[in-house]
Amino acid sequence: MTKTALITGVTGQDGSYLAELLLSKGYRVHGLLRRSSSFNTERIDHIYQGPQEAERHFVLHHADLSDGVALVNLLRDIQPDEVYNLGAQSHVRVSFDAPLYTGDVTGLSTLRLLEAVRASRVETRVYQASSSEMFGSTPPPQNEDTPFHPRSPYGAAKVFAYWTTVNYREAYGMFAVNGILFNHESPRRGETFVTRKITRAVARIKAGLQDRLYLGNLDAVRDWGYAPDYVEAMWRMLQHDEPTDYVVATGVPATVRQFVETAFAHVGLDWSEHVRYDPKYERPSEVDALIGDASKARETLGWRPTVLVDELARIMVDADVRQVDDQLAGAVVRIDR
Numbered sequence: 001m002t003k004t005a006l007i008t009g010v011t012g013q014d015g016s017y018l019a020e021l022l023l024s025k026g027y028r029v030h031g032l033l034r035r036s037s038s039f040n041t042e043r044i045d046h047i048y049q050g051p052q053e054a055e056r057h058f059v060l061h062h063a064d065l066s067d068g069v070a071l072v073n074l075l076r077d078i079q080p081d082e083v084y085n086l087g088a089q090s091h092v093r094v095s096f097d098a099p100l101y102t103g104d105v106t107g108l109s110t111l112r113l114l115e116a117v118r119a120s121r122v123e124t125r126v127y128q129a130s131s132s133e134m135f136g137s138t139p140p141p142q143n144e145d146t147p148f149h150p151r152s153p154y155g156a157a158k159v160f161a162y163w164t165t166v167n168y169r170e171a172y173g174m175f176a177v178n179g180i181l182f183n184h185e186s187p188r189r190g191e192t193f194v195t196r197k198i199t200r201a202v203a204r205i206k207a208g209l210q211d212r213l214y215l216g217n218l219d220a221v222r223d224w225g226y227a228p229d230y231v232e233a234m235w236r237m238l239q240h241d242e243p244t245d246y247v248v249a250t251g252v253p254a255t256v257r258q259f260v261e262t263a264f265a266h267v268g269l270d271w272s273e274h275v276r277y278d279p280k281y282e283r284p285s286e287v288d289a290l291i292g293d294a295s296k297a298r299e300t301l302g303w304r305p306t307v308l309v310d311e312l313a314r315i316m317v318d319a320d321v322r323q324v325d326d327q328l329a330g331a332v333v334r335i336d337r
């Protein structure tokens with residue numbers, strides 16, 4: 001029987017890969033689309049199906065996570081078997097500038113969505129996009145039992161969303177799970193996250209379009225994985241018999257500086273000639289080191305990462321080099337699929 005899924009945040013990095021994955025498995029996929037004054041569907045244009053198409057497997061709905069009634073109506077109309085809540089104000093630095101907005105969209109919206117599931121009486125499984133940012137200053141390695149100590153409004157909002165999800169599972173017997181995902185990247189990563197900012201700059205410096213790259217803290221340690229691997233883990237969590245929470249990570253640490261070195265070296269550039277420090281990119285309180293222990297996901301879901309940090313940097317640089325080349329050739333530019 002065809003399964004139906006609803007993805008919030010379908011226009012984002014993860015939402016686009018997840019939509020592809022579910023479509024490849026024969027799902028009917030519904031996505032929540034925010035109204036925007038400019039196009040915001042670049043990551044999903046290649047799977048878009050217009051309203052005129054007879055057999056639509058991918059359908060977009062204008063709605064916003066701040067609109068709880070719209071969520072109830074959507075759920076009632078769509079009757080999804082699975083809901084993936086990926087929508088969020090997902091930028092940690094920005095959450096210091098827009099803390100209340102982030103608290104609302106990234107935190108409270110999860111409660112809105114879970115209440116909407118209850119109100120619409122839909123029998124569905126729910127995935128909540130939880131984050132390693134919840135661990136904050138708790139030292140690595142971090143696993144499902146590690147205490148949270150968030151260091152940003154974003155991290156605090158995700159902790160609220162995490163516990164709300166646990167509570168709805170315990171209080172109402174809902175199949176609701178948290179995937180506690182460590183940083184994951186791809187050629188579709190937003191341009192202001194550090195990895196993409198670096199790989200995009202490398203491509204532009206190589207092409208002579210810019211000379212300098214300004215960054216903040218180069219000493220931060222992250223556990224960077226590959227987004228297509230991570231959406232596979234999300235799907236596996238909702239196929240398992242038991243609703244429970246999982247850490248998803250590679251377990252391989254790298255500093256921002258190491259990522260910079262690998263990315264520049266891949267095109268034969270010396271990073272120290274181009275990278276400059278700008279305190280503007282520091283955070284009021286930083287998360288120094290995140291290194292995940294994904295043993296539970298490996299043992300219970302059989303999940304393993306296929307791409308580690310150095311290969312990831314090279315994949316992203318290659319994609320950005322192609323994109324810049326296309327731009328210079330005057331071709332229509334589309335981000336990598």
Ligand code: NDP
Binds near residue numbers: 034086087105
């Ligand atoms: P992105 O920032 O790429 O995508 C966020 C998505 O949320 C976009 O589709 C965005 O829409 C949508 N969105 C933002 N605000 C609203 C709103 N008010 N109503 C409806 N939709 C909204 O994030 P990622 O794909 O990287 O991450 C997906 C989720 O996973 C997020 O919740 C993030 O916090 C979490 N996460 C991400 C990790 C990572 O390393 N990537 C790690 C751990 C957790 P639009 O395109 O219009 O802006």
Ligand code: GDR
Binds near residue numbers: 181
């Ligand atoms: P993060 O990702 O905060 O871990 O959140 P980001 O790429 O923004 O920062 C990673 C580390 O790099 C340092 N850094 C810079 N960061 C940015 N963005 N820009 C810079 O110029 C810069 N210079 C140094 C940061 O200080 C930080 O230590 C991501 C998001 O996807 C979240 O939604 C997700 O929950 C977490 O990953 C896990």
